[in-house]
Amino acid sequence: MTAPRPAQASAPAPAPGPRTTAKIFGYPLNAWYVAAWDHEVTSRGILARRVCDRPLALYRTGDGRIAALADACWHRLAPLSKGRLVGDEEIQCPYHGMRYNAAGRCTHMPAQQTLNPSATVPAYPAVERYRYVWVWLGDPDLADPATIPDMHQMSSPEWAGDGRTIDAGCNYQLIIDNLMDLTHEEFVHSSSIGQEELSEASFETIHDERTVTVTRWMRDIDPPPFWLKNMRDKFPGFSGKVDRWQIIHFEAPSTICIDVGVAKAGTGAPEGDRSQGVNGYVMNTMTPETDRTSHYFWAFMRNYRLDSQLITTQLREGVHGVFGEDEEMLIAQQEAIDANPGHEFYSLNIDMGGMWARRILERMMAAEGRA
Numbered sequence: 001m002t003a004p005r006p007a008q009a010s011a012p013a014p015a016p017g018p019r020t021t022a023k024i025f026g027y028p029l030n031a032w033y034v035a036a037w038d039h040e041v042t043s044r045g046i047l048a049r050r051v052c053d054r055p056l057a058l059y060r061t062g063d064g065r066i067a068a069l070a071d072a073c074w075h076r077l078a079p080l081s082k083g084r085l086v087g088d089e090e091i092q093c094p095y096h097g098m099r100y101n102a103a104g105r106c107t108h109m110p111a112q113q114t115l116n117p118s119a120t121v122p123a124y125p126a127v128e129r130y131r132y133v134w135v136w137l138g139d140p141d142l143a144d145p146a147t148i149p150d151m152h153q154m155s156s157p158e159w160a161g162d163g164r165t166i167d168a169g170c171n172y173q174l175i176i177d178n179l180m181d182l183t184h185e186e187f188v189h190s191s192s193i194g195q196e197e198l199s200e201a202s203f204e205t206i207h208d209e210r211t212v213t214v215t216r217w218m219r220d221i222d223p224p225p226f227w228l229k230n231m232r233d234k235f236p237g238f239s240g241k242v243d244r245w246q247i248i249h250f251e252a253p254s255t256i257c258i259d260v261g262v263a264k265a266g267t268g269a270p271e272g273d274r275s276q277g278v279n280g281y282v283m284n285t286m287t288p289e290t291d292r293t294s295h296y297f298w299a300f301m302r303n304y305r306l307d308s309q310l311i312t313t314q315l316r317e318g319v320h321g322v323f324g325e326d327e328e329m330l331i332a333q334q335e336a337i338d339a340n341p342g343h344e345f346y347s348l349n350i351d352m353g354g355m356w357a358r359r360i361l362e363r364m365m366a367a368e369g370r371a
Helices: 172-180 182-188 225-234 309-339 349-367
Strands: 032-037 047-051 054-060 066-070 084-086 090-092 106-108 126-129 132-136 160-168 203-207 211-221 242-251 255-264 277-290 293-302
Touching (some): 032 054, 032 293, 066 126, 066 132, 172 309, 172 349, 211 349, 225 255, 225 277
Antiparallel strands (some): 032 132, 047 054, 054 066, 084 090, 126 132, 160 293, 203 211, 211 242, 242 255, 255 277
16 A cells, blocks of 8 residues: 655644544535435425535526525525425415525515515525536535536536435445445445455555545456446457456545446556446545435446446446445444444554545534534
8 A cells, every 4th residue: 555645745644543533523514515416406396405404495497597595484484395486486485475586585475565674595506517416505605616526427428327316324424434445345245346356455545635536456357247247248258357446536525436447457457548448437426414314426427338228227226236235334334333422433554545535524624613
């Protein structure tokens, strides 16, 4: 393993060993989080979604813009998501009929001749990008869409794929830990993508102020069942050894894109020629719902056989089965954490990527005065 080489050294490397990092802490608010898939938010109804423990009411205006309002009426805190849409951009409270526009300002009060100027509900910046709806719950003056994590494979014509949402019964940081260390595949996913070489292979971890990248290559190995099928989808009848790679890229606060694949052994994949292989991206972005629950949005994108809906569906369902095994383990882990509130996590070398991700989140929280 290569020790971290910070692009901007501002803190000593977290050392593996006992009691290195607290198990659970909060979430930065000056950040973009995915609230929904783009197709979930429509102009025909209101989507209720809790993000960072804040209930939101999401809908589209008549011209297709995303509106994200606090899901509580100014008058008596009735959930606006239980109301209805009126006209091109107004949402009507289901309790007493007050209406609000997409900016959160009240436009109508029943039995009132004048509108109370304080009658507003919080409205949050929302951006539609990479097939997702992103929201910003912190200081709106800092909400720069240019800082949305890069997930361009989701909408690029050079990639095809699909995904799902997991309503995960665990803290979002446990999912980050899970994805930053893929050696667990050997044990949790032994029938699909796991193999002994995962634990045996060396890896490199690098980081900067907002990202962490963990790179692992496994050369001249047997392909596990999942990757053997994918090789045969592209190269019918394939058999033999492969070179396998996993390049895990974390971008704060909670997006992880994993460059994965295999190629016929010895054909130059480690040097950059992946033409004799299959390449996919596991796209993951996790949104805290509460301290103990998360919205886990994921997709598997590929750059071969782009026109095959059959392969898209097979890959989505195959990855869904793999992630189901992760979900079961993460829920059990969260339950154990709740049952052992005084226990500190112990860390190994394989936890290096996740430890750096937590360090970045700690700095973001400290910058908001919420360390």
